[in-house]
Amino acid sequence: MAGRGKLIAVIGDEDTCTGFLLGGIGELNKNRKPNFLVVEKDTSITEIEETFKSFLARNDIGIILINQFIAEMIRHAIDGHMQSIPAVLEIPSKEHPYDASKDSILRRAKGMFCAEDFR
Numbered sequence: 001m002a003g004r005g006k007l008i009a010v011i012g013d014e015d016t017c018t019g020f021l022l023g024g025i026g027e028l029n030k031n032r033k034p035n036f037l038v039v040e041k042d043t044s045i046t047e048i049e050e051t052f053k054s055f056l057a058r059n060d061i062g063i064i065l066i067n068q069f070i071a072e073m074i075r076h077a078i079d080g081h082m083q084s085i086p087a088v089l090e091i092p093s094k095e096h097p098y099d100a101s102k103d104s105i106l107r108r109a110k111g112m113f114c115a116e117d118f119r
Contacts, residue, residue, distance in 0.1 A: 008065060009064045009086070064089070065089050066078075067096065078105070
């Protein structure tokens with residue numbers, strides 16, 4: 001990966017993944033593993049969690065985007081991720097709006113600062 005940037009990975013519903021794939025994020029690594037997972041109603045929580053953990057372990061991924069309603073299914077795995085790279089960002093989907101109170105990464109970031117830091 002010398003001289004190259006890192007990839008964005010996506011775990012999301014069909015609409016979310018399609019939008020990002022049309023935007024050009026789709027890649028396969030040297031083992032022919034994609035950097036996205038389309039979560040459908042028959043996708044198991046185990047498969048979602050295993051894909052998330054495999055994205056964490058890949059050194060070519062810098063950001064993981066995950067629909068917030070899917071993140072809720074594997075909240076314990078997301079809460080266990082303490083590294084800054086890859087960054088994990090929870091995003092809304094067409095059917096499920098973003099709720100900042102459910103975003104554990106955002107809560108953790110808010111805890112790092114106090115109001116006096118911005119005066």
